Amino acid sequence: MEATGEREECRYSLTGDDDEDTPWGFAHDCTGLFTPLKDDHRLVDLRGCAPEGGLLAAVDRVGGRDACAGNAYLTLLDAAGATMGSYFVGGVTVTAVKPSALGKGLFDVTVRLWCQNAFPGSAGVWELIRTRQLNRNGLWRSVGPAGRLAWLSVAMLSRGYRHRTDNGDRAPGHVFRLDGRQVIDVDSFYCALGEAVDGPGGYFGWNLDALDDCLGGGWGASPPFTLEWQHSEVARTRLVRQRSLHQGTATLFEVLLEIFADHGVEVVLK
Template sequence: MSHGPTFAWRLVDDDDDSVIAEGPTADGLFADPPPPVRVHEAEEAVPMRLLGGVPGAALLKGMERDDDFEVRGWLELFDRTGRPMRSTLTNWYVTSWEPSSHGHGLVNLTVDCDEDDRPPLAARRVYDLWADGPPRDKNLWTELGADGRREWLRLALDNHTGRAQGAPAGGTYHLDGRDVTDETDFSCALGEAVNGPGAKAPFTLVWHDAHVARRCLGQSPLVRARPTFEELVDLLVEQGVEVVLA
């Protein structure tokens, strides 16, 4: 039974960038990180299976030997338009393979990794919203929880193109601050305000409902990783942005 959009994948060799395999869908793309101490000794991470893959040369050689072989690579995911949407930072390695019901000569791969960087289960909704490319509607990220917002920001950073080519520097952008309560919210809202992270300073940023972030983030610097409201404003000013608090 389908649980939302499926995402094509490509496993790329970390050494020479050759394609290990690529296919139309996968199971186990989303998984929460395991607890530091597992409750049960038998508890294992959710496996990831890459389905319907067209095997590349290196994988074919390993399959022909039919013994233990190690093929490592990084994983790319694609939206329904064929546009790359996310790449993993972790090397995944093939632990087993089997013929696939998706077609003759295709394989299903079970893969594992040393440090799992899959999106958390809460991010499933994010990928539903991005399935046809970067969303066009505003403030969709505000319906997400903390894990979802962090993954939204990662996709936004991975997929931004900045302003249209030839567009002049400068201009005025309006940041909707009604839901900005922490640094992740601020980054999501800022990226949306300037049509994707990476717009060049200088420009003017009108921060609407700035009192929400001022109240939630505080004003006096504290010994902590989380920036204060004043520190966020100072960072923008240092980058040549004129900030108007509204």
């Protein structure tokens, strides 16, 4: 098979993990990536695809053992073709191929693959970034409980793209303001904290280990700084799950305060 389709306006690319400079193909659309099957496998349709490299070789062998192209990175592209973020996908295996209605020389390629962190609900967040509509605070509050983990994952994966022209962390001593009324569970805490530190769609951790890493610098803020936690009593009543500490157990709220203190962050509870 020879792929002759153009790459203009392609929103996805696939690249083998052993050589990121050699693309496996570009696609106008992609469905199924954020719909996990059993054990994080997914059946993904690359629509309007121009197969190259390893993917093209696998397409030519569909139905046989060699239809597995191997491991790759599935990358989301903006309107100019720049990388917004990528997912590692394992065992990319072509299961079907047909000519595409999206253009001459293009194909709709169905692949089975494994991906661990492409959470349901992520597609809408990526579209906000691609269309430059992730431009004001509070948008994450509309996604609901099931969508907050997806929001956080996209915030982490897209941070390099969204801050590609930034100059790094805020200067030490900066005051960040966190609204405790937005904290209704642990994921909403991280969504609100990311936004407080890093702006709309911001990321500053999505679990305790990730928060500890972010406090080491390079994610928008480097201690010492001040976190003014407004309506903190509201958050205190909701972050009550017990966590282990070296001296016993404590609520998540208390653990967070200790982590901030250990890194030289002054938390002002209001």
